[in-house]
Amino acid sequence: MSTEPGLGAKPEADKETTAGGTAEAAAPTTDRATASDMTTTGTDGSPSGTAEAGGADGGGASLGVADGAGAGEAGTRGADGDGGPAGGDGGLSEAAEDGEADGTGTGGPASGSAEGGGGSPGGADADDAGGGAADGGGAAQLSEAAAELAAQRLERERIAQRKAERKGPIESGAKLSGTAADLLAAIRAVEGGEKPAATVFAEPEAAPRRAPAPEPARQPQPAAAATPGTKAVAAVRGVLTAGGAPESLAPQVAAALGDGADAVLREDPWQLLRVTGVRPDQADGFARALLGTECGPDDERRGRAVTGWLLEQAAVAGHTALEMPALTTALAQRAVPDPEAAVQSAVAEGDALVFQDLLDPSAPEPEEDEPERPVRVLVGLERYALAEESLADGLARLVNSLAKDAPEPWEAVAAAASKSAAELARAVTGHGLVLHTGGEAARAEPAALLAAARAAGLRAFAATHTPDGSGRLPGGEGAVGTVSDLLAGAAGPGRDADGALDLDLLIVLDAPQLDVEGAAMLVEALPDGARLVLSGDPAVLWSAGPGRVFADLLAARVCPQIASRTPDPGPLGELVSGIGVGELTQVGAPGKEVVIVPVRDAGEAVHRTVQLVADSVPRAIGVPAEQTVVITPGHGGAAGTRALNAALKERLNPGPGRFGGFDPGDRIVHSPAPGRTAWGQVVKADAEGLHLSCADAPVVVPKEQVEHSVRHGWALTAHQAAGNRWPAAVVVLPGDAVQSLTRPWVYTAFSRAERHLSVVHGVEQALPKAVAESLPKPRTTRLPLLLRTQVPTAN
Secondary structure (H helix, E strand, O other): OOOOOOEOOOOOOOEEEOOOOOEEEOOOOOOOOOHHHOEEOOOOOOOOOOOOHHHOOOOOEEOOOOOOOOOOOOOOOOOOOOOOOHHHOOOOOOOOOOEOOEEOOOOOOOOOOOOOOOOOOOOEEOOEOOOOOOOOOHHHOOOHHHHHHHHOHHHHHHHHHHHHOOOOOOOOOOOOOOOHHHHHHHHHOOOOOOOOOOOOOOOOOOOOOOOOOOOOOOOOOEOOOOOOOHHHHHHHHHHHHHOOOOHHHHHHHHHHHOOOHHHHHHHOHHHHHHOOOOOHHHHHHHHHHHHHHHOOOOOHHHHHHHHHHHHHHHHHOOOOOEEHHHHHHHHHHOOOOOHHHHHHHHHHOOOOEEEEEEOOOOOOOOOOOOOOOOEEEEEEOHHHHHHHHHHHHHHHHHHHOOOOOOOHHHHHHHHHOOOOOHHHHHHHHHOOEEEEEOOOHHHHHHHHHHHHHHHOOOOEEEEEOOHHHHHOOOOOOOOEEEHHHHHHOOOOOOEOOOOOEOOOEEEEOOHHHOOHHHHHHHHHHOOOOOEEEEEEOOOOOOOOOOOOHHHHHHHHOOOOEEEOOOOOOHHHHHHHHHHHOOOOOOOOEOOOOEEEEEOOOHHHHHHHHHHHHHHHHHHHHOOOHHHEEEEOOOOOOOOOHHHHHHHHHHHHOOOOOOEOOEOOOOEEEEEEEOOEEEEEEEEEEEOOEEEEEEOOEEEEEOHHHHHHHEEEOOEEOHHHHOOOOEEEEEEEEOHHHHHHOOHHHHHHHHOOEEEEEEEEEOOOOHHHHHHHHOOOOOOOOOHHHHHHOOOOOOO
8 A cells, every 4th residue: 555645545455554553444335435435544653643634744644535424413412512411401402502601500419490409600601602692791791783783772663663563463573461361372373283393402691781882993992891880790799699609700790680780689589590601500599598488499580580591592502582382391391380471471571572473474364264374483582583573674675675777887787797797796786685605716706796886886895704704805905894893883884874884785795604683783774775695605504693594585585596606616625515415525635635634532633633733734735833723513522622722722832821821822712792703813911901913903801801702712613613714724523523513514614724624533434424414403583484474485
């Protein structure tokens, strides 16, 4: 067997020899690419015997195709994505990959109800991963998106009032104010044989408080909004101490509960559940300490708080609402004796909203003697319900407000567009909303549309998910920025006299990363007559925040959909394109574009990853360590981001971690608010806080927020990496990651590489199985139905 066969070559024998000299049987061949399709020849002489990228040390392991991934997403993953049950709460909890919240009990074992023994809430180590909710003190943090939504609340109230005027047993979007019988009647409408959805949620993250957005800063500014006053925090600390809870939770509690937080918490101890990382069993222990014999599992306050907690968890997992049977089942599992009454109480207090959505909106009204049309009863949080309804209204406005005859400038755009972008330009000329799908190479088409529109004198702008995405849009200088910067006024054309964006055309790239709130704010900000193009790759992971806006719009078919015919080039493009359709095909890679490194366990995976990043990829491929990203399924576990980042720091930038575990030169990921992630480098630390450089912009993170919003960034999750690309990517697939792998995860992780992909492979045949069979779990949303009632289906 040669030591350096071309990538994609078949093994010359059925056995492979490890460094230790023992022969190992090759994996059996299947009709898809399997382990036997990979060339894994020679060794590098290291003790573990696995090959380095490109065989720089005498025997590379070359991949014709990286095979195998696990059979789907974790059914019950820990909030770290490491395979454990979320928060130790058996049963109903799914982790959104990057919305973790590590609540750590400090008061001993906790029961699941208010009567058992109880642990007091532990410090929340909520690690945001590019997308989930705010970490730790996330409730005290503000994003421009949340602030913008608050600033437009008057518009939302107008929309809600209009929705309330619609006819129906329970108006869509209105609070239920009737008796329990009203709610039970709605429930019975869907109980006739309908099986409850097997919904599982991730650990909750506290929702950010809404407040006016700060003015864009030209100088380095603290990364979060002002924290609660010292007196307020001290008062809350006293209540926490009386209940046996950690005093360190005081700032988060004060931020989450607002003015008079100490009185609110003393009156209703279960309000502690509004703090990130606190679980119901921990809140039960806190309530027992404060209320004594008055505390019981049938306490109305407990049922109401647990209802809100479950809805927050559902939002972290991507749902904008929950079906009633799923919610009541989850409440029963958490020792709420009367789940329906708990939901009724939450609705009556305004903590949740109830909707009755027709399963078939086109069905005719029933006659007097005919049964009522079947409905789906959903329960959701107000912020996501209003955002979803506002988004539907805004999209309908864009679609319906466009003049039939296109003005002359738009005709010029269609005529001037390049050949590949001509179809997209023609669609935009006659429609207010257009969807465009394609891979990385297809970005050239919206870029050509942007250039043609600007050349025709139209006000056009393109928004991306990340600064890196903006830099990858050819020819967009001066007319490209991130979505968050556009909404905050830090980029883009500004606003007109009515407060709308001063635009004729807005192109949003990386559209699958739009959550329902961000999408609603973008659409609300567009003036009548403007065109909106949503462009993205439908095969990547959905947004880290609630909703699946791009996928819902594709399914609703209410506007033209232009599918790019421009393929991604080279072996990497061929590999990723096959994954997108469920096939892990063998590809030729003469330039070592794709390499596999087989490993036996997580410890070896970490060792090989460090070796690849620090030595093999720079030497054999020519990509330095600072231009290589490591992607792994979760934060926890022996080969999660924490373990990998610790090992990579020790090798690439060793230091004592003088400021919260960080040293100057450390590569970091900064998550200032839910759904927003920026990666950069530590510059220095002083009395102001930790100074970062993110996308060449200075950022200062106050000391008290470092633990919750900054993590080391050599290794990321796929959600954190979405919207970015690197010259080289090392994707780590340890054996315990099998349950976390899905086709969108593999597609997203593998497609982050521009020139070279190394796969540290420990999942054997689980990879092709995941690519072929494991689709993303569905999210419960209302957008398709809301659109179908307002916009006719497009041909």
